[in-house]
Amino acid sequence: MVYDKVNKPIRRIDGYEKVTGKAKFAADLFFPNLLYGKVLRSKYPHAQIIKINLDKALAYPGVKAIITAKDIPNNKIGVIIQDQQVLAQDEVFFIGDGIAVVAANTLETASKAINLIEVEYKELPGIFDPEEAARKDSFLIHSDRQNNQVIHHRLRKGDTEKGFQDAEIILEREYSTPFVEHAYLEPEVVVAVPYEQNSLVTIYGSIQNPFACRNAVASALKVSLNKVRVIQNHLGGSFGGKDEVISSMSVRAAVLALKTGQPVKLINNREESILESYKRHPYKMKYKIGATREGKLVAMEIKCLADSGAYACQTPFVTWRSVVQATGPYELPHVKTDTYGYFTNNIYTGAMRGYGSPQIIFANESLMDELAQELKMNPLELRLKNIYHNNSITASGQKLDNHTVSLEEVINRAIKESDYINKYQEYNKIQSGDKKKGIGMAISFRGCSLGAEATDAAGAIVAVQRDGSVLISTGLAENGMGLKTVFSQIVAEELGIELNRINYMEVDTSVSPESGSTVASRSTILGGNAVKLAAQQVKDKILAMIAAKYNLRKENLYLKNEGIYEKFNPQKIISYEEMIEVANKEGIFLSAYGWYKAPDIFWDEEAGQGNPYFTYVYGCQVAEVEVDTATGQIEILKITAAHEVGKSINPACLKGQIYGGVIMGLGYGIMEEVETYQGYIRNTNFDEYLIPTIKDKPDLVAIIVENPDPYGPYGAKSIGEPSLELTAAAIANAVAQATGKRIRNLPLNLERVLLGHALSREVNHDV
Amino acid sequence: MKKIKINLTINGKKITLKVNPQERLIDTLRDRLKLTGTKEGCSIGECGACTVILNGKAVASCLVFTAQIDGSKILTVEGLEVGGKLDPLQQAFLDHHAVQCGFCTPGMLMSAKALLLKNPHPTREEIKTALEGNLCRCTGYEQIIEAIESVTKD
Numbered sequence: 001m002v003y004d005k006v007n008k009p010i011r012r013i014d015g016y017e018k019v020t021g022k023a024k025f026a027a028d029l030f031f032p033n034l035l036y037g038k039v040l041r042s043k044y045p046h047a048q049i050i051k052i053n054l055d056k057a058l059a060y061p062g063v064k065a066i067i068t069a070k071d072i073p074n075n076k077i078g079v080i081i082q083d084q085q086v087l088a089q090d091e092v093f094f095i096g097d098g099i100a101v102v103a104a105n106t107l108e109t110a111s112k113a114i115n116l117i118e119v120e121y122k123e124l125p126g127i128f129d130p131e132e133a134a135r136k137d138s139f140l141i142h143s144d145r146q147n148n149q150v151i152h153h154r155l156r157k158g159d160t161e162k163g164f165q166d167a168e169i170i171l172e173r174e175y176s177t178p179f180v181e182h183a184y185l186e187p188e189v190v191v192a193v194p195y196e197q198n199s200l201v202t203i204y205g206s207i208q209n210p211f212a213c214r215n216a217v218a219s220a221l222k223v224s225l226n227k228v229r230v231i232q233n234h235l236g237g238s239f240g241g242k243d244e245v246i247s248s249m250s251v252r253a254a255v256l257a258l259k260t261g262q263p264v265k266l267i268n269n270r271e272e273s274i275l276e277s278y279k280r281h282p283y284k285m286k287y288k289i290g291a292t293r294e295g296k297l298v299a300m301e302i303k304c305l306a307d308s309g310a311y312a313c314q315t316p317f318v319t320w321r322s323v324v325q326a327t328g329p330y331e332l333p334h335v336k337t338d339t340y341g342y343f344t345n346n347i348y349t350g351a352m353r354g355y356g357s358p359q360i361i362f363a364n365e366s367l368m369d370e371l372a373q374e375l376k377m378n379p380l381e382l383r384l385k386n387i388y389h390n391n392s393i394t395a396s397g398q399k400l401d402n403h404t405v406s407l408e409e410v411i412n413r414a415i416k417e418s419d420y421i422n423k424y425q426e427y428n429k430i431q432s433g434d435k436k437k438g439i440g441m442a443i444s445f446r447g448c449s450l451g452a453e454a455t456d457a458a459g460a461i462v463a464v465q466r467d468g469s470v471l472i473s474t475g476l477a478e479n480g481m482g483l484k485t486v487f488s489q490i491v492a493e494e495l496g497i498e499l500n501r502i503n504y505m506e507v508d509t510s511v512s513p514e515s516g517s518t519v520a521s522r523s524t525i526l527g528g529n530a531v532k533l534a535a536q537q538v539k540d541k542i543l544a545m546i547a548a549k550y551n552l553r554k555e556n557l558y559l560k561n562e563g564i565y566e567k568f569n570p571q572k573i574i575s576y577e578e579m580i581e582v583a584n585k586e587g588i589f590l591s592a593y594g595w596y597k598a599p600d601i602f603w604d605e606e607a608g609q610g611n612p613y614f615t616y617v618y619g620c621q622v623a624e625v626e627v628d629t630a631t632g633q634i635e636i637l638k639i640t641a642a643h644e645v646g647k648s649i650n651p652a653c654l655k656g657q658i659y660g661g662v663i664m665g666l667g668y669g670i671m672e673e674v675e676t677y678q679g680y681i682r683n684t685n686f687d688e689y690l691i692p693t694i695k696d697k698p699d700l701v702a703i704i705v706e707n708p709d710p711y712g713p714y715g716a717k718s719i720g721e722p723s724l725e726l727t728a729a730a731i732a733n734a735v736a737q738a739t740g741k742r743i744r745n746l747p748l749n750l751e752r753v754l755l756g757h758a759l760s761r762e763v764n765h766d767v
Numbered sequence: 768m769k770k771i772k773i774n775l776t777i778n779g780k781k782i783t784l785k786v787n788p789q790e791r792l793i794d795t796l797r798d799r800l801k802l803t804g805t806k807e808g809c810s811i812g813e814c815g816a817c818t819v820i821l822n823g824k825a826v827a828s829c830l831v832f833t834a835q836i837d838g839s840k841i842l843t844v845e846g847l848e849v850g851g852k853l854d855p856l857q858q859a860f861l862d863h864h865a866v867q868c869g870f871c872t873p874g875m876l877m878s879a880k881a882l883l884l885k886n887p888h889p890t891r892e893e894i895k896t897a898l899e900g901n902l903c904r905c906t907g908y909e910q911i912i913e914a915i916e917s918v919t920k921d
Contacts, residue, residue: 011861018869019857021804021844025870028803183904185808185816186870236870237904270809480868480905652864659907686813686902694898694908
């Protein structure tokens with residue numbers, strides 16, 4: 001199938017305002033009588049609040065209002081479990097917990113005033129290790145719960161005991177991964193405006209999920225959803241990160257705005273952002289694998305422990321994706337997987353690009369290379385003996401029979417492009433000098449969209465205006481990935497019009513159809529379907545109108561190149577603009593609401609089996625590295641990333657997702673770690689929390705593999721998260737080849753490569 | 768506190784301001800002049816989002832006091848498009864998909880522009896060195912380099 005507008009590297013429709021500085025991000029919004037908020041946060045990771053004295057702060061000139069927990073009608077929020085305090089009530093559970101928020105005429109005044117708030121604490125002992133939290137004699141972090149377990153997911157297939165009896169080789173290994181910061185370049189900002197238009201409160205902000213934010217604000221204020229309006233437009237990066245933290249900020253700003261009757265802007269500086277915003281879950285993972293001498297896998301037993309920090313946040317779903325995908329894409333008759341989340345007094349953890357997959361992929365793909373080494377087999381050969389193909393049965397018992405299982409194809413493409421086979425042999429020879437090269441691979445399968453976590457549906461409005469211009473509105477939000485462009489391409493394709501006719505509206509919860517969250521790499525596959533359905537309804541109305549007017553058969557008509565045509569007749573019947581005039585004259589309503597609900601799936605939590613996702617994507621990345629064994633310095637030379645995406649709607653945006661994901665994965669692999677010590681956070685800005693710079697960028701090759709999916713719009717599936725999840729594992733395998741030493745803990749920083757362990761340092765809590 | 772009177776040329780326009788001694792250039796631009804294209808990402812000169820061109824050189828405007836730069840010429844992202852015509856770098860960023868969320872984009876453009884002002888045909892390594900102080904979390908930098916190279920290789 002050849003398309004006009006989709007499957008083309010069309011320029012971003014939101015690019016012009018971004019390159020000219022015209023794009024308004026939340027911090028760029030100003031309102032009359034604007035007040036600035038500032039949050040006083042906890043001094044300790046775990047403490048009882050004995051007393052709060054606001055008197056001196058309230059008396060400070062310029063201070064308009066101060067709120068504490070008692071000002072918030074319903075102080076507990078959360079998408080899955082409502083346990084997150086908007087402001088600490090009697091107890092602080094982690095170092096980023098807020099205690100009070102000041103609203104003042106200037107940010108400077110608000111900043112000075114929070115230092116005048118007197119809080120009397122009783123410091124309490126904390127739990128900072130999920131293994132300690134899991135012990136029966138540990139104190140309860142949340143006294144209303146039976147124990148410190150947030151969640152336990154299980155997956156059971158066959159009989160692992162029998163499987164290990166049959167195995168000729170058994171390996172047991174432990175891996176760990178750290179807290180990681182999203183490090184979106186734009187720190188969190190919200191502005192709450194009271195009594196604007198007909199809403200009680202309107203929230204503008206750097207909001208990943210406007211509807212989740214609206215739910216939180218309405219529930220915290222104890223008002224109905226239609227009283228709260230959330231508007232999102234330009235967002236300076238999110239990667240899963242601007243959800244619960246933004247909801248909490250939005251509630252604080254809303255309460256202050258209603259208390260003062262003035263708009264309130266709440267801005268996190270970078271230190272506040274890193275202290276307060278949730279992180280990627282650290283995992284401790286125990287893997288046991290059994291195989292035959294020929295390299296056929298027979299059994300796997302996996303136990304993963306996730307640190308949820310102070311609140312449940314997304315832990316129940318993050319660990320669920322882990323339980324589904326923990327074996328990697330390998331056929332296994334016997335599997336037993338358990339994933340757990342535990343509360344601690346660490347910074348809380350939530351969604352971050354990958355969502356429970358980068359951790360387990362680091363473990364399972366390291367393990368495959370370790371097993372290959374034990375078997376004296378090439379890691380590629382071992383993988384090829386065990387990977388999923390069409391009709392394979394996954395660990396959860398799902399038969400992969402409704403889409404093309406593209407694993408072998410992505411592996412072959414990546415292997416060929418990277419010259420893996422030759423380089424692997426070459427680098428296995430003894431290398432002279434301190435600098436040693438290595439090459440490593442990693443592969444994955446990934447369930448698209450939410451899966452059996454939650455209801456999965458999305459909506460879109462396509463509205464043709466009386467001059468033929470088109471407005472699109474959806475409930476999914478541009479996070480920077482190119483959603484506005486991709487959705488506009490779909491509408492242009494269906495209506496046969498140019499993209500400059502289309503204007504993509506900001507997400508406004510009072511107008512846009514609620515579509516769930518912009519997460520789980522679901523925008524293209526879910527939202528794309530919704531947009532396409534809406535556009536197809538508009539198209540259907542147009543064709544019916546023209547068929548009636550010219551007495552033609554509707555099924556022979558089609559829209560293309562700004563006109564309406566009949567099959568086998570190159571002559572245009574009527575131009576798009578003339579058609580609009582007809583519609584205007586005849587009073588035909590050329591707008592439609594598209595609604596797409598994902599195909600049915602199921603998960604049996606008790607049996608640990610099911611069809612958790614309706615389709616999957618497949619990826620293979622190969623990393624080539626050079627390690628200076630004298631210093632521990634790793635240089636990444638090249639990363640080849642082959643990803644099967646169903647169909648690419650915009651190959652240039654898609655490559656941007658791959659490049660960006662790979663570099664974020666590179667950071668995860670070799671440099672990034674939020675260093676915590678007894679609940680305190682050491683590195684709170686970019687001078688100490690290092691993310692990859694342009695100088696860290698190796699040669700990147702992105703390979704797009706297309707096998708259209710029956711459920712995707714034009715066959716399109718997902719790319720945002722798959723691009724990140726493999727890189728750290730591929731690098732770890734390359735480093736192991738180069739150095740002959742296996743590092744089982746991320747990140748592979750200097751000291752781990754050189755000394756084999758991390759150096760700890762004192763925490764200086766200074767913000 | 769006594770305010771200090773200073774003269775600046777910003778994007779070709781002469782202006783006179785009275786500023787506090789501690790006012791940062793980024794605040795003068797964003798809060799006072801509402802030139803909000805310049806972004807604040809870290810406030811310690813590490814992320815590059817606030818990069819502007821000060822007397823021909825790329826600087827982090829969060830680390831400059833406005834009172835120190837009396838008589839200076841400043842170019843911000845808002846000054847790149849002249850008479851409705853995009854700067855070739857802006858056009859290249861659009862053409863090469865060098866923009867995702869767009870928050871680092873103004874700083875990236877200003878660092879690249881400062882480089883090209885003194886070195887119109889830089890090597891790939893020189894481009895990387897010039898943009899080393901500009902963090903981007905979305906793009907992986909690949910298409911940013913491609914965009915700049917498209918302007919410098921002709």
